Amino acid sequence: MINNKVLLLTCMLLCNGGAYASPAADQPLQGEVLESMDAAGYTYLRLRSGKTEQWAAIPKASLKPGTQITIEHPMVMSNFVSKTLNRSFPSIVFGNLSGGNASAPLNNEPSSIADEKLAKATGKNAYTVAEINTRSAALKDQQVLVRGKVVKYTPDVMGSNWLHIRDGSGNATDKSNDLVVTSKAPSKLGEIVTLQGVVHTEKALGGGYHFKVLIEDAAIQK
Numbered sequence: 001m002i003n004n005k006v007l008l009l010t011c012m013l014l015c016n017g018g019a020y021a022s023p024a025a026d027q028p029l030q031g032e033v034l035e036s037m038d039a040a041g042y043t044y045l046r047l048r049s050g051k052t053e054q055w056a057a058i059p060k061a062s063l064k065p066g067t068q069i070t071i072e073h074p075m076v077m078s079n080f081v082s083k084t085l086n087r088s089f090p091s092i093v094f095g096n097l098s099g100g101n102a103s104a105p106l107n108n109e110p111s112s113i114a115d116e117k118l119a120k121a122t123g124k125n126a127y128t129v130a131e132i133n134t135r136s137a138a139l140k141d142q143q144v145l146v147r148g149k150v151v152k153y154t155p156d157v158m159g160s161n162w163l164h165i166r167d168g169s170g171n172a173t174d175k176s177n178d179l180v181v182t183s184k185a186p187s188k189l190g191e192i193v194t195l196q197g198v199v200h201t202e203k204a205l206g207g208g209y210h211f212k213v214l215i216e217d218a219a220i221q222k
Helices: 129-134
Strands: 029-039 042-049 052-059 068-082 087-097 143-157 160-166 179-183 192-206 209-221
Touching: 029 052, 052 068, 129 143, 129 179, 129 209, 160 192, 179 192
Parallel strands: 052 087, 179 209
Antiparallel strands: 029 042, 029 068, 042 052, 068 087, 143 160, 143 192, 160 179, 192 209
């Protein structure tokens, strides 16, 4: 299941044998950038915070060594495995760069891939994207089947891949044309998939993340 605190992305690792830094709940983490590297839309930072060194992950930002930064809504996790980096980390900090873009890539605007009118999935509990959005209260905690095009894809966040899908139903004004889905199975931009998963509503993840409708742990048929 997805952690119910701030959800950003990938990883922070404690530097070779360094002490673990454990920020108080929701208290900003301050430190000096010692090293940075970008991967999959995120920036990984080796920080010196007090007498400790640790890695932190934030949405992609240009930061030079020596820069003093503040990370808001820090969350520490232990024994995190990143499939993207193919590494296990004893301790990980997730957070938002103070003054940066706090919306993060999970629930921001999908890519510019053109919408496409698709045939509705067939079978029991099959719905369009718009039907799931507009009937979410009645469908809460139920298994649904939906077919759509992947218009945004963020892999390997908290053990799941995140997809925005559209099928040509609904409208952008009330955002009923877009559905956010998590899955262990991989996908890619532009792919047309049929998904089966459980409907969750009013999913608050902290740090500014809130999903009115979210399909979790979906199986993907291509």
